Amino acid sequence: MTAVSVLRAIRDQGATVHVDGGNLRLRASVPLPTAIIAAVRAEKAGLVHLLTSYPDFLDRLDDFEERAAILEFDAHLSRSDAERRAWAEVFGARR
Structure with a gap:
């Protein structure tokens, strides 16, 4: 995990x-x-x-997951690519 x-x-x-x-x-x-x-x-x-x-990580986790799902399904990205892009958009940095 x-x-x-x-x-x-x-x-x-x-x-x-x-x-x-x-x-x-x-x-x-x-x-x-x-x-x-x-x-x-x-x-x-x-x-x-x-x-x-990210002190507000737990507050933004839902935003991250929603953005990743949108990118995965609407942009036809793999889940890992969608999560990578969503992370950058929501948290502004690479994991």
């Missing part, structure tokens, strides 16, 4: 994550699946980087 896909999985579970002094803090109303916890541990460095480089 990539850091972005881990954030999607966390959000899909109705949980939140934030950085607190270099540590990740997860908040969920029910325990998260062990696969997600393992993915968070495996991608910790990437998650911390994303959330500190």
Whole structure:
């Protein structure tokens, strides 16, 4: 999993994550699946980087996903190409 896909999985579970002094803090109303916890541990460095480089990352994640879907279907791009272009448009930088 990539850091972005881990954030999607966390959000899909109705949980939140934030950085607190270099540590990740997860908040969920029910325990998260062990696969997600393992993915968070495996991608910790990437998650911390994303959330500190783009403090509003979670707010813009929906915009990124919507833009990537539009590019994929309307511009007939592969998903990876669509995500690359959407990232540049929404976040203004390369991943």
